[in-house]
Amino acid sequence: MKKIIFLFCLFASRLLGQHAFENEIKNFEKQDSISMPAKGQILFIGSSSFRIWKTFATDLAGIQAMNRGFGGSTMTDALYYFDRMVLTYAPSTVVVYEGDNDLNQGKSPEVLAKEYEDFSNRLKKLLPKTKLVYLAVRPSLARIALVEKQKQFNTWLENYCKSQKGRFYLDMHTPFYLPDGTVMPDIFIADRLHLNEKGYQIFSAKIREFILEKLL
Secondary structure, three states: OHHHHHHHHHHHHHHHHHHOOHHHHHHHHHHHHHOOOOOOOEEEEEOHHHHOOOOHHHHOOOOOEEEOOOOOOOHHHHHHOHHHHOHHHOOOEEEEEOOHHHHHOOOOHHHHHHHHHHHHHHHHHHOOOOEEEEEOOOOOOOOHHHHHHHHHHHHHHHHHHHOOOOEEEEOOOHHHEOOOOOEOOOOEOOOOOOEOHHHHHHHHHHHHHHHHHHHO
């Protein structure tokens, strides 16, 4: 009985989490109904690191890219909205940043890895020519206790991408460390979680460089 109750609570919590961003998704769809983005762009989908990237357009100037980051999403949410937020746009490449919130919510690196595989396999089946870039989970001062789990997952993710055709790993973890091995203290806003202007300069430069060198 306890197991049944646990599974029911888990299912309910996931269901609520999956639909927590419905208004954001509908807002994207409303924008699309007015002006649908051209197909074949580089699609960015993920959590708040993408959603609050205010300088996205200028940082990626000259690159056909679109940002569909939403809320504090997880890979579970990215899978749930796959058809509406990925398949709809038929992108040439999908760039994903998830995992940070997943690990913070207690999801194990092993379970998270399975979801990343599911996302990749779904993309391969439905959009076989579309490339996939997985960003490593980045560190933050607010979640410093999760660093070892982040590193464990990132190691798996790097090896996975190396084993798969058309899958790429972008290290977004190590660039935020000082030479002494500590996380940079001046790249976050007051919550010590989300990046400030300096943080986004590092973040965007790594992504732009990767796109220009590996994808275009």
